[in-house]
Amino acid sequence: MSFVPGQPVTAVVERVEIQKLRQGENLILGFSIGGGIDQDPGQNPFSEDKSDKGIYVTRISPKGPADLAGLKMGDKIMQVNGWDMTMVTHDQARKKLTKKREDVVRLLVTRKSLEEAVKHSKCSYPKH
Amino acid sequence: MDTESTYSGYSYYSGRSRGSHRHGERSRDRHKSRSKDSRSEKSVTINTPPAEPLLGDTAVRGEQVQDDNWGETTTAITGTSEHSLSQEDIVRITKDLEDSVGLDCRRYFTRTLAIILGLLVFLTPLAFLVLPHILWPDKLQSCGTACEGLFISVAFKLLILLLAVWALFFRPARAGLPRVYVFRALLAVLVLLFVISYWLFYGVRILDSQDENYQGIVQYAVSLVDALLFIHYLAIVLLELRQLQPCYSVCVTRSTDGETRHYNLGQLSIQRAALAIIEHYYCDFPVHNPALLSASKSRAAKHLAGLKVYNVDGEFPAAPAEGPGNNAAAGIAHSQSRAMIAAAARRRDTSHNELYYEEAEHERRVRKRRARLVVAVEEAFTHIKRMQEEEQKKAPGDVMDPREAAQAIFPSMARALQKYLRTTKQQHCHSMESIQQHLAFCITNNMTPKAFLESYLTPGPTVQYSRDFWRARQWTLISEASVTSGLKDGTIFLLKCVDFSLVVTSKKIPYIQMSEEYIDPKSHKFVLRLQSETSV
Numbered sequence: 001m002s003f004v005p006g007q008p009v010t011a012v013v014e015r016v017e018i019q020k021l022r023q024g025e026n027l028i029l030g031f032s033i034g035g036g037i038d039q040d041p042g043q044n045p046f047s048e049d050k051s052d053k054g055i056y057v058t059r060i061s062p063k064g065p066a067d068l069a070g071l072k073m074g075d076k077i078m079q080v081n082g083w084d085m086t087m088v089t090h091d092q093a094r095k096k097l098t099k100k101r102e103d104v105v106r107l108l109v110t111r112k113s114l115e116e117a118v119k120h121s122k123c124s125y126p127k128h
Numbered sequence: 129m130d131t132e133s134t135y136s137g138y139s140y141y142s143g144r145s146r147g148s149h150r151h152g153e154r155s156r157d158r159h160k161s162r163s164k165d166s167r168s169e170k171s172v173t174i175n176t177p178p179a180e181p182l183l184g185d186t187a188v189r190g191e192q193v194q195d196d197n198w199g200e201t202t203t204a205i206t207g208t209s210e211h212s213l214s215q216e217d218i219v220r221i222t223k224d225l226e227d228s229v230g231l232d233c234r235r236y237f238t239r240t241l242a243i244i245l246g247l248l249v250f251l252t253p254l255a256f257l258v259l260p261h262i263l264w265p266d267k268l269q270s271c272g273t274a275c276e277g278l279f280i281s282v283a284f285k286l287l288i289l290l291l292a293v294w295a296l297f298f299r300p301a302r303a304g305l306p307r308v309y310v311f312r313a314l315l316a317v318l319v320l321l322f323v324i325s326y327w328l329f330y331g332v333r334i335l336d337s338q339d340e341n342y343q344g345i346v347q348y349a350v351s352l353v354d355a356l357l358f359i360h361y362l363a364i365v366l367l368e369l370r371q372l373q374p375c376y377s378v379c380v381t382r383s384t385d386g387e388t389r390h391y392n393l394g395q396l397s398i399q400r401a402a403l404a405i406i407e408h409y410y411c412d413f414p415v416h417n418p419a420l421l422s423a424s425k426s427r428a429a430k431h432l433a434g435l436k437v438y439n440v441d442g443e444f445p446a447a448p449a450e451g452p453g454n455n456a457a458a459g460i461a462h463s464q465s466r467a468m469i470a471a472a473a474r475r476r477d478t479s480h481n482e483l484y485y486e487e488a489e490h491e492r493r494v495r496k497r498r499a500r501l502v503v504a505v506e507e508a509f510t511h512i513k514r515m516q517e518e519e520q521k522k523a524p525g526d527v528m529d530p531r532e533a534a535q536a537i538f539p540s541m542a543r544a545l546q547k548y549l550r551t552t553k554q555q556h557c558h559s560m561e562s563i564q565q566h567l568a569f570c571i572t573n574n575m576t577p578k579a580f581l582e583s584y585l586t587p588g589p590t591v592q593y594s595r596d597f598w599r600a601r602q603w604t605l606i607s608e609a610s611v612t613s614g615l616k617d618g619t620i621f622l623l624k625c626v627d628f629s630l631v632v633t634s635k636k637i638p639y640i641q642m643s644e645e646y647i648d649p650k651s652h653k654f655v656l657r658l659q660s661e662t663s664v
Contacts, residue, residue: 032663040657058661090660097664 009086011110012118013078018069018105029097029105030064031057031071036090046074048112054078055085055093057109075109082106235304245316246293249356252323253282256330256349264338275343278350285353292360296367303406305399306605307612311366319359326352371396376615376634380405384421384628387413392637399611402623405632406603414587416628419553427479490551497548498585504544505577508537512571534568549584558584562594601625 020027035044037053046056057075060067077085080096088096097105257279260268271279334345371394378401381388389412393401512533528536545563549555570580583592605611606629607621617636622629 029664032661034659034661038658040659043657043659059663061663090658090662094662094664 012114013108013110016069016107018065021065030061031066032059034058038089075111079108253349267340269340269342278346303403310612378634381631397612402605410590415590497551501544501548504541508541509577530568530572534564
């Protein structure tokens, strides 16, 4: 997940589809985000590389839409409905997630355990 | 015959033992022994031996008196043997004792030498100026204006030299050091040589040839005084300025309770460094209280008393055995001590427990007594009020001066103070008289009760106590290096007093390499590091 300038970023991602929940006037997703290119990456407790300025999931409200959809705390969000989330400011990320006209957000998230699962499956079939 | 041999032995050894005293007396003693020998050649005279060998090194005297058959020839030592003392011997002994105890002889000797040298130095330029007028007044050229101007300069330079020498050298001596002060001696020799060389030149070139050029003579005298002023400058630099820059850090530890202080000293000889350290000791170290050491001594005694070694095999490790027997004895002693140490380590020792509880109990007791004392003193101080000027005219009856006021309020706090001093084992440091004096002093100077108590609650430096405590005692400097050699890195010496000793080690202050770094004032810039979390 480390970012090398000039090279394309590769990651193993999982698709998560979250249905927004209507609470009064607002549509909520049930999680909190942190990070962004205008934030301090060193204080991110979930990133491996402390210069990673991506958007991370910092908190999941239990039994909320995100929890039910399978989002985990510490996930890095790579795309939201097709919009890239690796090089956005904190406010831009918030805006992409809270569009009032959309009921569903489709996220591409990555986490460490995904990489390891792929590695394990590769190792157990060396000839493949 | 025995008596003859012993007497000749006396005269020879007496000269040697006396020589070990002070070398100032050596020449006198050699005269004495030589005259005695010449007398004994002419006739057999039985002299009572002179007083001094009876004083010192009785061990030396003892072992050479005993020849091979001493057991048969001498009987019990009675008053009528050759060791008998007559009345004048006793008087002579006491007089010599007084002479040797103080170093007055040496001090007066150096002082008279210094005064003689000073007189010589001051009178020399005046003599140079006056002698031509006395010896060949008619041949002498008259002194012109420039020459007379030089007279004024000579006079003032001599006055300045006089004041400078008085300021530098004629100060009350603060200590008697074991060896002579090397730099001063060298300077005295330098001045002497200098003045002698000037006199030689004067004697040969001017007195013998009876020079008429008086102005040249006056200029010669002026050059002497100038050179003396420069030598005085050299004296200031060598004696005063050289040791100001700190060069060594010395660590001073008291042997009885481990109090340690560190001082910075310059380049000094060991004896002068010792003097500086003793002066610092009186001001910085808390007073030596032997009563506080008794607890650790009793603990040490208990450790030793616990185990005893019994030799079951019957071998006797006799002390001075020779040859291979010595090694066996030493080996037995070693194994005994090792066995004792091992057994002591294995034994379940609960003395640390006792120490902990005893110290906690003592701490509690001291705090309680201290609280009582503080309250008693504060209450006592409220009874006394300083009288204002107007009141003095109104009520002249019950007026007291500070001493009476102190005596009036002392009884109310005396008991609490006495108990506190007993608990902290300080009661021998303060007499009732001194406490009352201190109380009167505090009352006079408007001090609070806390200020009065400060000198009793904490043990102060030695100078704080009465004269008897810190009157300059006899200190002995024990050093492996010569005491006139300079301090070096790793010098260790001891300053022994009657009750304790100070262990001094010195270390060189390292060379400090400093570099600079310039910071532009405009370079202080800051950014805000954000850390926000938004819930969506």
